[in-house]
Amino acid sequence: MGNKLKAVVVGAVLGVAGAAFAQGTPTTPAAGKADAKAPAKAAAGKAAATAGKTEVTWWxxxxxxxxxxxxxxxxxxPWFTNPKAPQGATWPEAVDAILVSHGHFDHVGExxxxxxxxxxxxxxxxELVNLLGLPEAQGVxxxxxxxxxxxxxxIHLVEAVHSSSYQADPKAPSQYAGAPLGFVIEIANGPTLYHAGDTGAFQSMALIAxxxxxTVALLPIGGHFVMDPPQAAVAAKLLxxxxxxxxxxxxxxxxAxxxxxLTTELKKTRATTKVLALEPGKATAL
Incomplete structure (x- = not known):
């Protein structure tokens, strides 16, 4: 995103997300203002977990x-402070790997x-990993x-069709952050997931297939910067x-x-692909 557009987007985010995003901190409730729905959300997450299953939580x-x-x-x-992030949720205590598709702020996140x-x-x-300034043992x-x-x-790194730049200092120009990526994650005794990153539909999705x-594709559908629902339906067919x-x-x-x-567009193609719309913060077994 260009700096001018980024300023507009960040302004919108600040209006929705408030001080938590501005400070770049986890969206934990302030003292004395605990999220009354947090216990129910936690219980819902536990209920969704199934032994021996792969579990995914959308933030x-x-x-x-x-x-x-x-x-x-x-x-x-992991942009955990985005406007759709679950309110009152805490960050994972233990993480083995962090996958970053490209350098834009809404994907590098936290x-x-x-x-x-x-x-x-x-x-x-x-290029992006070098720009992040991580300890040598952590940056891959x-x-x-x-x-x-x-x-x-x-984890397989695959191509995406997008742009990528990283701006560590808001006052400094953005820097080229390498080619954007998608990720295919093959899980032993589980599904194979494809996180497309930010992208349009492209013919090589057939090669990925x-x-x-x-079996499960996490696809952008918003349009403007990424695929819209008609293009995502094409991507689902290719995949x-x-x-x-x-x-x-x-x-x-x-x-938008x-x-x-997306469901409507898939029906037009007579595809048997199902749409699984996740609720932010709710763990879902696949």
């Missing part, structure tokens, strides 16, 4: 936390703070084609997935696509 926008049957906890694009808190390794493009810079193993999860055979989890919608006015619109 709004493109942010997810994935837990595998083998005990791996993986955070993806990567550095989460890495510092959990000692997790951060996986992303070579790579590119499309790279494959890494985290406990029972095998052929090579990795993902041959059973389930699409919509993401990157509704955070800002420009991201909806899960219902």
């Amino acid at each position: 709004g926008h493109a942010a997810f936390v994935l837990k595998t049957p083998g005990g791996a906890t993986i955070a993806i694009d 990567t550095k703070a989460l890495a510092q808190k959990t000692s997790a390794k951060v996986y992303g493009s070579f 810079g790579a590119n499309a084609g790279g494959t890494f193993t985290v406990k029972d999860a095998t 052929e090579q990795f055979k993902p 041959k997935v059973k389930t699409v989890v919509p993401m990157h919608y509704g955070t800002f006015p420009a991201l 696509g909806t899960p219902d619109a």
Whole structure:
């Protein structure tokens, strides 16, 4: 995003998210103002967890936390202070890996703070990981084609069609942050997930389908910066997935696509792909 547009977007975020985002801190309730719904939300998350299943929690926008049957906890694009993030939620206490699709602020999010808190390794493009200034032991810079193993999860870095720049200092120019990425996560005794990152539909999604055979795709549907619902329906067809989890919608006015619109577009193609619209903060077993 350009600096001018970023200023507009950040202004909108501040209006919705308030001081928690401005300070870049976890969205935990202030003293004396505990979220009355927090116990119910926690209970809902526990109820969704199923032994031996892969569990995914959407934090709004493109942010997810994935837990595998083998005990791996993986955070993806952890902008945990976005306007759709679950109110009163605390950050994961333990994270094994953080995947960052590209350098824009709404995807890097709280990567550095989460890495510092959990000692997790951060996986992303070579240029972006270097710009983040992480300890050498934690930064894993790579590119499309790279494959890494985290406990029972095998993570493949794949291409995305987007742009990528990183601005560590709001007063300094943005810097080139390498090529944007998507992630295919193969889970032993579990599903294969594809997090597309920010992207439009592209023909090589058919190659991703052929090579990795993902069953669940986390696809952006908001439009403007990413795919809209008609394009996401095309992507689902190319990927041959059973389930699409919509993401990157509704955070800002420009991201106008909806899960219902995606369902309508899939019906037009007579696809059997199902839309699984997640509730922010609710753990869902796959």
